[in-house]
Amino acid sequence: MEALRERISFLRGLAQGLDLDGSTQEGRLLQEMIGVLGDLAENVTRLQAAQNQLEHLVESMDDDLVRLEDDVYEMLPVDDVIELTCGHCGETVAFDTDIFFEDEVIEVTCPNCDEVVFIPDTEKLEMIRKDKDVEEGSEPSITSLCH
Numbered sequence: 001m002e003a004l005r006e007r008i009s010f011l012r013g014l015a016q017g018l019d020l021d022g023s024t025q026e027g028r029l030l031q032e033m034i035g036v037l038g039d040l041a042e043n044v045t046r047l048q049a050a051q052n053q054l055e056h057l058v059e060s061m062d063d064d065l066v067r068l069e070d071d072v073y074e075m076l077p078v079d080d081v082i083e084l085t086c087g088h089c090g091e092t093v094a095f096d097t098d099i100f101f102e103d104e105v106i107e108v109t110c111p112n113c114d115e116v117v118f119i120p121d122t123e124k125l126e127m128i129r130k131d132k133d134v135e136e137g138s139e140p141s142i143t144s145l146c147h
């Protein structure tokens with residue numbers, strides 16, 4: 001950035017050395033162009049400073065986020081296993097609570113009959129519960145999610 005400012009200063013010096021006549025069209029044009037270049041360099045310098053501040057801010061937010069994630073994961077129960085009974089074949093299906101924290105929704109299927117026993121997605125759970133409520137008019141247990 002300093003190099004750019006130096007070059008613009010050099011241009012200004014050149015223009016002065018040439019004794020540019022600002023009353024001619026060409027002289028006026030060159031003086032204006034040098035002025036615009038100076039303004040551009042100022043603006044770019046300010047933008048760069050703002051960009052640097054933003055980068056520092058994002059970096060510190062990223063650090064905070066990593067610490068927050070570590071804290072949250074430390075508070076979560078580890079190696080917890082949930083056991084469900086498959087409503088289709090009666091097989092006991094065990095799965096790790098880790099699946100609740102995966103980015104993608106992972107359905108739990110029965111290893112015996114391949115039926116879906118559990119969908120760890122609250123929205124889907126809501127929908128299924130509502131459907132069941134309408135059909136049966138009762139509060140379904142978690143095992144009734146098996147088709």
Ligand SMILES: [Zn+2]
Pocket residue numbers: 086087088089090091110111112113114115
């Ligand atoms: Zn089953």
